[in-house]
Amino acid sequence: MSNSQQIEVRVQQMRYEANGIVSVELVSPAGADLPPFSAGAHIDLHLPNGVVRSYSLSNSPMERQRYVIGVLHDRNSRGGSRYVHEQLRVGSTIKIGTPRNNFPLDETAAHTVLIAGGIGITPIYCMMNELVRQGKSVELFYCARTRDEAAFTQQLLADGRVKVHFNDEAGGMPDLRAFLASKPSNAHFYCCGPTPMLNAFEQLCEDLNLPNVHIERFAAAEPVVAMQTGSYECELAQSKKIVLVPSGKSLLDALLDAGIQVDHSCREGVCGSCETAVIDGQIDHRDGVLTKAEKASGKTMMVCVSGCSGRKLVLDL
Template sequence: MSSTHKEHLQLRVQSIRYAAKDTYLVELTQPQGQTLPSVTPGSHIDLHLPNGITRSYSLVQSGDNPESYVVGVKLDAKSRGGSRYVHEQLRVGSVLPVSQPRNHFPLVEDAPHSVLIAGGIGITPIWCMAQRLQAIGASWEIWYSVRSRADMAFIPQLQALGDRVHLHFDDEAGSPMNLPAIAAAAPANAHFYCCGPAPMLDAYEAAASARVPAEQVHLERFASKQVAAVDGGFVISLARSGKELTVPQGASVLKVLLENGINVDSSCQEGICGCCEVVVLDGEVDHRDAILTDSEKAANKTMMVCCSGAKSSRLVLDL
């Protein structure tokens, strides 16, 4: 059976701590005490849960060879079994297969100024970035919005950083955070970062993109804006395994691969985590993910097989 994943880490749940309403911090360590692969700000890992579900979570801390990984997990009212399992069944001492860290939301550390914007559980990668920027003495500011004080994580740590930190509580303010005003007040050469719910991200993109080049506007989504490609009717040729497979209407490339014994890691099924990214050797992809930039999509070098399809009649994949 072919596989695209690097060797998974086998990590122990060292602790589960309360961070905010419906939000836990889960700490993972090597059972034998070894250090872990290095983490850059904006990275996430996949937890392969005992109920058979794989979910991606952003890391709260970055660094070289850390002793532990910490992820924030918010209980989703519409949970399909990932966050609910973590909140209700995961126990300290459990050992889980965990992916190597991946980063589709990287921090530009030498930017003249960074504007960090978070909504709800979107604080996890944003707080990771803030800690790194503080550590290297960079110029930055953070804007963090939640519905109420009970929903806010890391309050003491954030408040300790002074007036560069701006905390917004919707119920107290009586309105959402003013993203156009935040964007307008920032330096023209600033880089913007945002992670949060879809309405916030849409407003953020409109506010930030109106005044700075697209390459200075960064974001990470919890859900894709696009519908997955399921038109089918094309062939995928697998260069390494020598297989030729037809993707029928109503099926994803990922589904066809798995049904034919090609073991591709997958998690979100929406093109937002990057878990199922595959190298494309030939053909034109119908990109439906929320990860690749416009230039990366135009280059057709990789695709997220959970949601993307083909514009050409044939795709050659490095599998």
């Protein structure tokens, strides 16, 4: 939920993992254990340039003394990945949020199929290693444009449960339909990667009637308009405040302008930083985090992109 705890960590190591990708190892400056996490979790980096960005944890949840993230130097960086690659250095101390998991792993599945595209390998790598550690039935299909742009290949290619596809070597894109159709329908399928891959994966799983499907997006599936036409009132149960959200303004901006501190990062409804409990009201969900069932329950919302389809919303803020 909003207003999660921030902790200080030190950059213990930065390592070149692939073309345009570095891993960053973070530890407690005091040598203390870090808060626990589960496979699929991510943390928010509160960077010194004022930018907050979410990155998936790639190391084992059994390692309480460190967090390891993988960061792609995004050509369209708005200041997050560029700062990590060009200015963050070993020995630096930064603030991070405690781990959150919008991409949890069902460890009871009879068989798990993991699919990663490019930098999407970061949470998938953690899942793969955790299921292997538990002796579970698992396989991984890892796709990248080139071998040079694929992180963790040295470790992964040694495992017979891992299949790789590099577009330049294969002469084209992977045949996801054929791959998915060859798997048992009761398996659990996880996919993380670029938006076109995730969109294709979701559509193919629906076409093939695969019920156990899980995705994590690093960007919105399509541009999200957070501003609504029409105004509404937002009552804050804890703060005892009423905030008017006018037409043309997002709920998040209205809250921030009213002096309400709300954790936020992506402003695209994909990272989960701004998840807020809802007490009452008709929610206009526009995020890419909550499942259909979670949206139908009306218990929480992502205030950066979602709003109200009625006249009043009551939040637990």
